[in-house]
Structures are given as C-alpha cells and as structure tokens.
Amino acid sequence: MTQPAHEKVLIVDFGSQVTQLIARRVRESGVYCEIHPFDKIDDVLGGFSPKAVILSGGPASVHENESPAVTKKVFELGVPVLGICYGEQTMCAELGGRVEPGTTREFGRAEIEIVKESPLLDGLGGIGHREVVWMSHGDKVTALPMGFEAVAVSEGSPFAVIADEGRRYYGIQFHPEVAHTPRGALMLRNFTHKIAGLKGDWTMAAFRQEMVQKIRDQVGEGRVICGLSGGVDSSVAAVLIHEAIGDQLTCVFVDTGLLRKDEATQVVTMFRDHYNIPLVHVDAGDLFLGELAGVSDPETKRKTIGKLFIDVFDKEAAKIDGANFLAQGTLYPDVIESVSARGGPSAVIKSHHNVGGLPDYMKLKLVEPLRELFKDEVRVLGVELGLPPQFVGRHPFPGPGLAIRIPGEITREKVAVLQQADAIYLEEIRKAGLYDSIWQAFAVLLPVKTVGVMGDARTYEDVLALRAVTSTDGMTADFFEFPWEVLGRCATRIINEVRGVNRVVYDVTSKPPGTIEWE
Secondary structure, three states: OOOOOOOEEEEEEOOOOOHHHHHHHHHHOOOEEEEEEHHHHHHHHHHHOOOEEEEOOOOOOOOOOOOOOOOHHHHHOOOOEEEEOHHHHHHHHHHOOEEEEEEEEEEEEEEEEEOOOOHHHOOOOOOOOEEEEEEEEEEEEEEOOOOOEEEEEEOOOOOOEEEEOOOOEEEEOOOOOOOOOOOHHHHHHHHHHHHOOOOOOOOHHHHHHHHHHHHHHHHOOOEEEEEEOOOHHHHHHHHHHHHHHHHHEEEEEEEOOOOOOOHHHHHHHHHHHHOOOOEEEEEOHHHHHHHHOOOOOHHHHHHHHHHHHHHHHHHHHOOOOOEEEEEOOOOHHHHHHHOOOOOOOOOOOOOOOOOOOOOHHHOOEEEOOOOOOOHHHHHHHHHHOOOOHHHHOOOOOOOOHHHHHOOOOOOHHHHHHHHHHHHHHHHHHHHOOOHHHOOEEEEEEEEEEEEEEEOOEEEEEEEEEEEEEEOOOOOOEEEOOOOHHHHHHHHHHHHHHOOOEEEEEEOOOOEOOOOOOOO
16 A cells, blocks of 8 residues: 555554444544554554554454464554553553453443543543443453553443553553444544644645645556446546546446436536546446346346446457556455455455456556545545535445346336336435435335225235435444435325336335345
C-alpha cells in the first residue's frame, strides 16, 4: 500500500470482528491509520514508522498455548500504545502482568467507574464518574505490569482501564470503537490527539490531491480501462482517475439488463455528457438474460453473470489500443480481509462476480485508487470530486444486479416487473425523507403466486417483498421500522401500477440470522 506523507497510527489486528471500526473511528478524527495482522508487524514496522500503536481485540485467550502475542518491537518504538480488550491482555502478559480466566464474564452493556485521572479519559468526568461502555470478554487482567495503575474499574474488571503514563502505555477492557460505547470515539481521540500529540492532518481534500499525483506517476503515458458498473465505488474511481490522466482513461460500461430502472441511461448521461469521460456502452442484456434462462440456483446465477461479465469486458478491452492498466474500485475492507488475522472469511456465504479482478491472460496492471478508503470515505471523496450527493449517497447495489432479487428462474418480464416496483418503492422512501436513514432498501420478486381480488375479479399473481435495513457497515443489520402509512402507500402504488403483482409483504429479518439480500 502506498504510504501517505501524514502522521500515521498502526492498528495491530488480533482477529476481532470489529477491528475495522477502530480504523474508522481514528480516521474520523483526521488521523491516517492502517490495519495489519499481528504476525506481520515485524515486516511492517520497517517502512511504516507509526506515531502511535493500537492493539485490537480478538477471540483468543492469552493463557492458551500458541495464542497471538504482540511483538516486542512495538514497545521499542517509543510511541504511545493502546490495548483494547484482548490487546490490553496481551500487552499485560508481554510486559510482566498476569491474565486469568474470569469467574464471571462481561458481555454487553456495563459501567466503569473512574478511580484516577488520566488524559485517556479527559472529558468524561472526574473521579467517581460512572461511564457506560460495551464489554465483551471472558478473561481478565489480575495483576498489572510494573509501572501501570488502575484508572477505571467495573463490576467484573478491577483493571477496566489501566495506564503507565510515563511510557504512555494504556489498556482498556471494553470496546470504545463500537456505537454501544457512546463516548468511545472521544477516548480514541484523546489517545491520538492528546497523548500521541497528533494534529489530525489527514483530509479527503489532501487524499485527492496526493492520489491524483500517484496515479500520474504510476500510469505515465499509458492507457487505463475502468470497468464502470454505475455504482458508487467504480464511479468515484473513474472520476478521480480522469482528473489525473484525462482521456488516457476509457470506461467500459457493461449493461447486463439487470440494473435498476433507467440506470443505464443515467450512467451514460452522467459520464459522457457531464464529465466528458470516454465511455464504451455495451448493451449486453439479451446475452445475459439468454444465458440465465432456466437457471434458478443462486450460486449458478452469480457464476454465470461473473463469467459473462469477464468475457464481454475482455472483448471490449481488446479493442482499446495500448491499454495496459485496469482500474478497479477495490476498497480497504477488501484489502484487510485478504490478509486479516482471521485468514479471510470463515465461510463463503456467496461469491461476488467482481472479486479477484480479470484473468491473468489479460496482462493488465492494476490501478486501485480507493484501496486505502472505507465506504463512507469513498462517499466523502465523491462529494469532494463534485459527484451529485444524491448519486454518492445511493444505497449499495449487488454486482449480479436484480438477478439475485428474483429467486428462481429469471425472465425479461420478471426483470421489468421488479424494476418498476423497486423504482416506486425508492421513490416513496425519498418522498417520505427516509432514504438517508436507511442503509439499503430494495424489492424482491418472489416465486410465489397468491389469490387476490381486483375489480370484483379473481386474480392469481405474484408476491413482492420489500426489504429495508439499518446498518453501519453491512456486517450486521436490523430491519427499518417504517411508519405504517409509508409502507401502506408503497404497497398500494405497487399493486395499482405494476401489472402482475397482487400482494406486497415486508421483511423484518435481521442479519444475522438472515443476510441483507435474499440470494
């Protein structure tokens, strides 16, 4: 990863499910940071030169054999170190303290009581103040290393917050990075700004300027192809690259026939007319729908779409003379997951047609200008680049498109029905002023028919499911609690305006146990 010329924080990953949230909180305060797995830190330190280090949580127990441990080199840097949950425990174990299995576990909401002043807790309250935090641990520190003192305690943790102010080493048994610790972001900011003395000099305007120069340095006089999906990530990447190299960029937009209503027209208009970016528009709807005829298995759908997309893209890319770079909208979570302390995803829930890029035989070098950014940062960059806020703030859309929102066999008629119903649903959400409060909203055309009555006549038509969820990162989600009148308007309009649908239902499943998409 390219190293920016900013103050940097190193986050050592011990496999926590929420390590990415630490990075997001740190970056929100204007400090650049990177996540690296615990067993790669010796290699990373040679070129990273962090101004502070944060040790993440993790699922292991420090008293077990071969448990992950923090390298001693971290404590030889002379910079502040903050251990979170397992990070506190491994720090204590490494520096001479003791960690034991707890007789009682702390999971969920808890309160800590401040027993000693520390800059880490500035702004929370004085001695005796009780603060709500989120705990998730079974083990606990039972003896502190030399030089440490207890700063805060909880019912289950005599050392809920510890500090060695002289060496600027700190440990907290709870998770400040999650929303359930209401003032956790303040604690992290205290660590980065007050203790480590960082200025917070990382802004999206600075990133834009630096990345434009990096793209120019990488590409030189070469030509770049960008696979434009019409989504936020590829669109922001395309506009940023175009700013850097102009007409050396050509975008290839493969219209699979499985996009939202009028989306292809919107994409072509925005990039050709507004940004004047060279764009190849491939209308491949007939090809995709033809190959998907008779296919009902969700994974087969995804693989079919992925293979066709590569074939079409490869054919169009071959027509562009001198192209030797491929632009992708890879984001930082993709990079983290590929080298994470957990070794990547624990199970393949579903495949993604755009993961892994294009085949090796294309021999294109990758340009990935967004690989240092989280999704919310990409949206900020999009606004910085002048993309319309309404476009930048669009809900996520799956790579396989509407194919995975039509369980069972896909037909052109079903796609048209779903496009119209989905457009009505999103229009009503926007009218109600709820769009930005929802992480993702969409319609699903079910392979179920029900009896209905329309105009005194019996009908036997399709059922449409509406889905809307709230989330911060898509890893977990809960259903959105609509005002009933909004759902009622959506159902009424869809049944009246979309031929073939006579019943509308609302999905109230959270993730887990369900996924956000239906397939």
